[in-house]
Amino acid sequence: MLGILASVTVTTPAPDASPPEPLAIADVPSRADRAFRRVTTGAGLSVLGLLVVIGFFLVYRSVPAFRISGFGFFSTIQFDAASGQLGVLGLIYGTIVVALIAVAFAVPLSILAALFISDYASGRMRGFLTGLVDLLAAIPSLLYGLWGFSFLRPYITPLSEWMTSNLGWFPLFATKPGAVLFNSMFVAGLVVSLMVIPITTSVIREVFTQTPAGEKEAALALGSTRWGMVRTVVLPFGRGGIVGGSMLGLGRALGETIAVSLLLPQVPVVTSHLLEFGGATISGFIANNAGMSGIGLNGLMAAGLVLFVFTLATNFTASVIISRSRSGVGVDA
């Protein structure tokens, strides 16, 4: 800046010369600008158009399924294309239960991990852990599913047995006598929670690190302990981020496919016995029935549409909560 100024002073003509002609300020965009505007607008609108096409096509192809089943589509548990009985209730139930189990496990752990990264770890450790969380989020869900399927599953079964024999009085942990306890919605939820943790952690950490340093220092200067500082400054500031991050994790858990398709038998069922064999989710069911055609395919499309609407609703709620909260300004999650 200074350099430009200096060079201008050097080249200024003698002061007695007439002042330079003022340039006309025009608001008319140049030709390059118009082309630029057209190209970028075209790109933006094509993204908009792509989603409209997807949505329209999904609706268009699901109409036959809705027409056959009517409102029964949402109140029938069984999805059986051969007998023309299409229902999505069992699938929706399984999807929501698995996602809720996943989020219930993931969120407390994520809050702790995010707190550690933002307020407890030293400088180098913080950089390392931030990268690690990003790396964890980039590991394909296929690998989590593979690991949960072949390594974790045998370890969870004894846990389920212990829970049902000691905590069986609680309705959710009850099982029928002699029931098989592997491949349950509980196991699927645990494995999905592993994939959700990196995402929720990274959103919550993002919000925690934006806590104004002045307020933290003020709390410390008033003599509070680190926990006192976290409790009175960081957590209230990050409340919106915690809720929003959890919702984003929920959105991710709802759409999770491969792990669930490996772990669950994909037979739609509505049961409160979460520890027992059984259950199906929309995405897993679609993946396991890839070869379907005819009215069954229409039913799958309708189920996919329902899933899309669900994830859309959670994601939008999440972004609204994040952007309305004090900490959410400028956070893109």
Add this chain to the structure above:
Amino acid sequence: MTTVKDSADTLGPDENTVDDLSSADTVDTPERPAAPPPVRRRTSATTPQDRWVALGCAVSATLLTWFVMHELLTSPGWLADLVVAYLLYLAMLYLVTRDRLGHLAATDRLVSAVVVSGAAGLLVPLLFLLGYIVTKGLPSLRLAFFTHDMSSVAPTDPATATGGLHAIVGTLEQTALALVFVVPLGVLTAVFLNETRSRFRRPVRIFVDAMSGLPSVVAGLFVYAALILPPVQSGFSGFMATLALTMIMLPTVTRTVDVVLRLVPDGLREASLALGASRARTVWSVVLPTARTGVSTAIILGIARVVGETAPLLFTSFGSLSMNYNPFGDPQESLPRFVYRYIKEPLASAQERGYIGALVLILLIFALFALTRLIGRQRWSSRRTKPRSDR
């Protein structure tokens, strides 16, 4: 808010104060020596005493757990031991610290311990996951995996004979083709969101957000029903997978580039515009070069997002056992499809094939990630101030 009076508990014992138990009192005592020796206060959170206390608590919690769970009761398993020992440790730590420093400091130490173990709970699964896949995949990984396909390998052959070249080629081709669509469209859309004043910006931003919520399996189903089934009937091919992957990758790249462009200082834009450059020129010569590292990071993150995506491939590229270099015709294999195919089989040697594929996939992701780190590190070294030439 904590009152000032509490601070006596919280300042913590000084490094040099040997009589640690009374250090809380020393802080508040008014009758101090007139000229205290210049003691440098250590601001670090832990002191040697703290570490000894933590170690002692850990040892006694372990021993107590062993005594109670194995001598008095019959332990149901190592997990139960771990939980009991952890809870005992927390209780002991709290009580001991409360005895030394008061309840405020004790609560602080308790929460610190819980937070640290929470972070460890994040780290442990990753290490387990990595170790598991490496130990399962590495023993059977041979150079042959990178040189031939599965068409000449019988299902009963040992896992060391596995060939994965067809899967690697498929993954590379499908991802590269997806990049051809995503990079121009994603960057232009991000530029549209940031650098123009169009009234469509808000709806486009909302729709990009919505699209990132599109479940990948639905993207695959859409391509299957729209392009592969009768009205169009183009058949399974790698290109169909590319289209599905594009839908998944586009919002990721657009949103990340959008964030990166937002970080470019407005002063740079204004300077460029004030010098008479057009908006197009400003974006091309000032905004994008400034954000170059961020944009390349966004692209690599997008690749990492789709390279392990499995669900849409079941509907689009379908997968095959033999090499297919042409992504525009006939089914094509890719690494995630390869892993998914073999992991579902009951045969042990087939499952090992799956683990080899998973190992190669994880190495690929690691390489991509190392690349982002490398690019991010070079941020400042490449921008050299140009020597002034006008003098």
